[in-house]
Amino acid sequence: METPLIVIAAITVLGLLYVTLPIFMDYFRRYNRKRVVHCPEAGILTEIDIDARRAAFFSLFGKARLKVADCLLWPWKKNCNQRCLK
Numbered sequence: 001m002e003t004p005l006i007v008i009a010a011i012t013v014l015g016l017l018y019v020t021l022p023i024f025m026d027y028f029r030r031y032n033r034k035r036v037v038h039c040p041e042a043g044i045l046t047e048i049d050i051d052a053r054r055a056a057f058f059s060l061f062g063k064a065r066l067k068v069a070d071c072l073l074w075p076w077k078k079n080c081n082q083r084c085l086k
Contacts, residue, residue, distance in 0.1 A: 020060055027056035027064065037084040039073060047072045048084065 032052035039046045049070040058065040066085045071077065 024056050024060060027059040028052050031055040031064070031066075039071075039077070039080075040083045041077060041080050042073055046084070050085075 031050045034047050034049055036045055036047050038044070048068050051067045051069040055064040055066050066082075068082050068085065071080075073080075
């Protein structure tokens with residue numbers, strides 16, 4: 001009786017991976033690049049990196065939650081409110 005349940009669970013997991021992995025990779029590639037944005041706090045252009053893994057993961061469940069992973073203005077503006085992502 002355990003064998004059919006294991007097979008069903010394996011098929012379900014493989015199906016989920018088959019669907020979610022390409023979506024995850026698409027969003028990861030979309031967010032995994034440097035971007036030049038206007039910093040509203042400093043009033044200048046700067047280059048940022050977005051946390052691509054986090055954005056891709058939350059994109060699977062709805063809207064991506066963007067967070068700056070690195071910025072050229074850091075460490076001076078390390079604790080900014082990241083309004084440049086809007």
